[in-house]
Amino acid sequence: MYSTHQFIAECYFASRPEMCPYPFQLKTTTTVACSRSFQEDRIWLNGKEEDINQPRLQSCLREIRRLARKRRSDGEGGVDLAGLSHKVHICSVNNFPTAAGLASSAAGYACLVYTLARVMGVEGELSAVARQGSGSACRSMYGGFVQWIMGQREDGKDSVAQQVEPETHWPELRILVLVVSAERKPVGSTSGMQTSVETSSLLKHRSDSVVPARMKEMIDAVHRKDFAAFAELTMKDSNQFHAICLDTYPPIFYLNDVSRHIINLVHHYNQHYREARVAYTFDAGPNAVIYTLQQHVDEFLQVVKHFFPPETNGGQFVKGLPVASTTLTEELRQAIGMEPMVKGISYIISTKAGPGPCIVEEPSQHLLGSDGLPKESA
Amino acid sequence: MYSTHQFIAECYFASRPEMCPYPFQLKTTTTVACSRSFQEDRIWLNGKEEDINQPRLQSCLREIRRLARKRRSDGEGGVDLAGLSHKVHICSVNNFPTAAGLASSAAGYACLVYTLARVMGVEGELSAVARQGSGSACRSMYGGFVQWIMGQREDGKDSVAQQVEPETHWPELRILVLVVSAERKPVGSTSGMQTSVETSSLLKHRSDSVVPARMKEMIDAVHRKDFAAFAELTMKDSNQFHAICLDTYPPIFYLNDVSRHIINLVHHYNQHYREARVAYTFDAGPNAVIYTLQQHVDEFLQVVKHFFPPETNGGQFVKGLPVASTTLTEELRQAIGMEPMVKGISYIISTKAGPGPCIVEEPSQHLLGSDGLPKESA
Known part of the structure; x- marks a missing residue:
């Protein structure tokens, strides 16, 4: 048995100072599934399996799991108990060139963190988690005009994103x-x-x-x-x-x-x-x-x-x-x-300018099949 | 009757901080002639007559003439009295591309100021005059390793060049x-x-x-x-x-x-x-x-x-x-x-690294002919 959640997070373009609108047409789509039958955590990016042990990826996974355990021990509802011990399969695609200065890693990590959090029942401010994957990913957690606050702390934990105006503010x-x-x-x-x-x-x-x-x-x-x-x-x-x-x-x-x-x-x-x-x-x-x-x-x-x-x-x-x-x-x-x-x-x-991450309800658009592996098209 | 003086100044390359060796193979050659028969000041650059009224050119001409008059009124010897009232013809060629970031204007103004000064009998520190033509021209007044001192004065008159080491210091x-x-x-x-x-x-x-x-x-x-x-x-x-x-x-x-x-x-x-x-x-x-x-x-x-x-x-x-x-x-x-x-x-x-400006003694290499106009080859 496994569960599939899928979300779409829009990619974000950094106009420094760290605030700018998301472009609407550039998308990262990520599906996360977790199942008792999975032997290990795995990830596929743009149709190719990648190393799940990359430190930044591991940081995000570890942090979301820690927050999920914290929620469970705090007795908060809505936590998917199964998800905590199960391995995850992650499948993510960008509809635009990767690693070409189009903030693909920002969009990717924002989408990943958002999706993982949904699967594991974590709520609240997630931009600090996304930032551990890619600094600018924290901005991609919101739609419209977003600022990235530098923060004062040595450990960077107060370096988070804030929405300045939603995407509807400046339609022209x-x-x-x-x-x-x-x-x-x-x-x-x-x-x-x-x-x-x-x-x-x-x-x-x-x-x-x-x-x-x-x-x-x-x-x-x-x-x-x-x-x-x-x-x-x-x-x-x-x-x-x-x-x-x-x-x-x-x-x-x-x-x-x-x-x-x-x-x-x-x-x-x-x-x-x-x-x-x-x-x-x-x-x-x-x-x-x-x-x-x-x-x-x-x-x-x-x-x-x-x-x-x-x-x-x-x-x-x-x-x-x-x-x-x-x-x-x-x-x-x-x-x-x-x-x-x-x-x-x-x-x-x-x-x-586009919105922040949205949930993809339509199962036919999910990237992982019922076997927990990428569909042919993903 | 007219007199011809000709000098060669080497071009200079600016490695900022403002100090660096001259390259030896890149040369500006300038001939200056002055004669009672000349109707007006004229200049030819790389075979083409240019506008003598360019402000930076006029600054250099005016300043050298002022220094020459000052020398004469101070009663110092060696001043070519005729040159002070006569018009000048200037002919200058670079043996390397002009206006391509190879410091052609620095070499050109350094050579021009040095040559004008010789014709008009002006001696002493000339880098401040050359600087009025092109900032970095002050460095081209010396050979070897030259620094350009920023200076403190508002009018920039203490912004001059100084030789740090001669071209013989680092032959390797x-x-x-x-x-x-x-x-x-x-x-x-x-x-x-x-x-x-x-x-x-x-x-x-x-x-x-x-x-x-x-x-x-x-x-x-x-x-x-x-x-x-x-x-x-x-x-x-x-x-x-x-x-x-x-x-x-x-x-x-x-x-x-x-x-x-x-x-x-x-x-x-x-x-x-x-x-x-x-x-x-x-x-x-x-x-x-x-x-x-x-x-x-x-x-x-x-x-x-x-x-x-x-x-x-x-x-x-x-x-x-x-x-x-x-x-x-x-x-x-x-x-x-x-x-x-x-x-x-x-x-x-x-x-x-090359030396500073040198006098070209050989008349056949002078760029102006006996009529005060550029030779065919110049």
């Missing part, structure tokens, strides 16, 4: 993910950040002085729905994050020539209109996350298509929320004045 | 200039640095805290000829300079994918030997300046040739000081473990 805000490359990034973001802490002489100044001030301004910009302020903070902070990566020794590079081309394109576009209509942010990879308002989406997509002509291999260039075709004016094209870069962008995901 | 030190692209850089380095001062929130911390400490360590490393310390400081400081460029708003990019490939190559090479045998530094452009010791030059050049296979168009790939061919071991090739990048580097200049 749109997100375009420009997928530059699905190649695996050379440095995982966790080890990269650790090296930065050890070697960058600028990081301390950034975290002590720059980020706290920007965080206040960012929360204020989101509350007021002030796109220009939101955009400038987002871009400056993305750039400063990558500056710190470069100040790390040996240096870490996530941006490539295509990323830089996108950055220049956004600045030229904004300069033409003399206002920040579009913003970029880059996480630990070359892919750009673009923010803009509903009324500018169609035009800006035309601009992107013109300056990054898609390969004509029949694949869909823009996925996700529908966009309308418009004509790019000659004036705008000349004002931007850059050389088109063929094949720079492989595809675009058109999306907007 | 070699320089390889990897010329990535001769394209003009998108942002001139002077305007770029001004925008950084206005917008980078990390720059002040760098200039107040990081640079002064590194400067002391760098001078010490040069005195001791400690290559490992020199190399690490050079690389860290180059990276931090480019980090500040990225923290500028809008961001400034000088490094491209080829530059990053070179940086990774150097770190992989050093990691293989578990010591810093090679260092890179990048100025305001994608071209790398590599420092290494004599005993490693041949091997490292083989590594560069392997991972950046030259185009087989008959051009010379390595120019300047001769290098010996060696065989790259399979072990080293595998340890570096990168994909070769075809056409990444167009050519290499093999050189070493």
Whole structure:
């Protein structure tokens, strides 16, 4: 006998200061099953079995089991007694490239922790647990605009996420993910950040002085729905994050020539209109996350298509929320004045801020079959 | 009647902290003539007449003329009285790409100020004058290892250059200039640095805290000829300079994918030997300046040739000081473990620290003919 619970957690994009909307179209789906018949804990990621003994995975499993035992000994209801002694099978898929700076590990760990907690009957604040899997996973535990509070404690236990505004707060805000490359990034973001802490002489100044001030301004910009302020903070902070990566020794590079081309394109576009209509942010990879308002989406997509002509291999260039075709004016094209870069962008995901983790009720969508093993399609 | 004086000043490469050796093979040659028959001040750069009214050029001209008049009124000898009222013709050529982050304006202004001063009979400390043309030109007034002192005064008049060691101090030190692209850089380095001062929130911390400490360590490393310390400081400081460029708003990019490939190559090479045998530094452009010791030059050049296979168009790939061919071991090739990048580097200049400006006595090498106009070859 076994039980299956499945949840979908949306992936989250980090615009530092650590607060930003989830994109709606990027999903991690995770199914967790536990059964007396399982011999050991196992995990499958994107169709491939992975090592369950990875330290960060073990931290999350151990912590959820500890919380479940605590609940049982506290006599709280709703605890699945069986789940505590049984082994688990975990199956998780992302519908977007993994390890390409699209926060796949954040989405993955958030979804995993949320799902495990449901299976084991754990409730309450889970972002501190998710953070043990991947720092930024704590943010992915909520929808809409989320801030990651730095905390004061040495052990980091007060470093948790808080929702600033739900996803319904700013419906005009749109997100375009420009997928530059699905190649695996050379440095995982966790080890990269650790090296930065050890070697960058600028990081301390950034975290002590720059980020706290920007965080206040960012929360204020989101509350007021002030796109220009939101955009400038987002871009400056993305750039400063990558500056710190470069100040790390040996240096870490996530941006490539295509990323830089996108950055220049956004600045030229904004300069033409003399206002920040579009913003970029880059996480630990070359892919750009673009923010803009509903009324500018169609035009800006035309601009992107013109300056990054898609390969004509029949694949869909823009996925996700529908966009309308418009004509790019000659004036705008000349004002931007850059050389088109063929094949720079492989595809675009058109999306907007999404909700936090949700339960998938429909059994046909669960990833583990009745034998506790991944279905063919998972 | 007119007089011609000609001088050659060597170009200089900025390894921040602001001290580094001149490469010997990169030259700016400048001829200045003054004559009663000249109707106006004129300047030719690399074969093309340019606007003499550029503010920075005018600053240098005005300042040298002021110093010359001062010398004359102080009754000091050697002043060419005629030159003071006459117009000048200036002709200058670089034997390396201009405006590609190879400090061409530094070499150019240093050479111009030195030559003008000779023509007008001005002597003494000229680096403060050269600095008015291009900040880093003050360093190019000396050979060997030069530091640029920040100074305390608001007007910057105490911001001058000082020789730390002459070019003969460390003869084993070699320089390889990897010329990535001769394209003009998108942002001139002077305007770029001004925008950084206005917008980078990390720059002040760098200039107040990081640079002064590194400067002391760098001078010490040069005195001791400690290559490992020199190399690490050079690389860290180059990276931090480019980090500040990225923290500028809008961001400034000088490094491209080829530059990053070179940086990774150097770190992989050093990691293989578990010591810093090679260092890179990048100025305001994608071209790398590599420092290494004599005993490693041949091997490292083989590594560069392997991972950046030259185009087989008959051009010379390595120019300047001769290098010996060696065989790259399979072990080293595998340890570096990168994909070769075809056409990444167009050519290499093999050189070493050179002297400061020198006078060219040989009239056949002067750039202006007896009519005061550029010779066909200039």
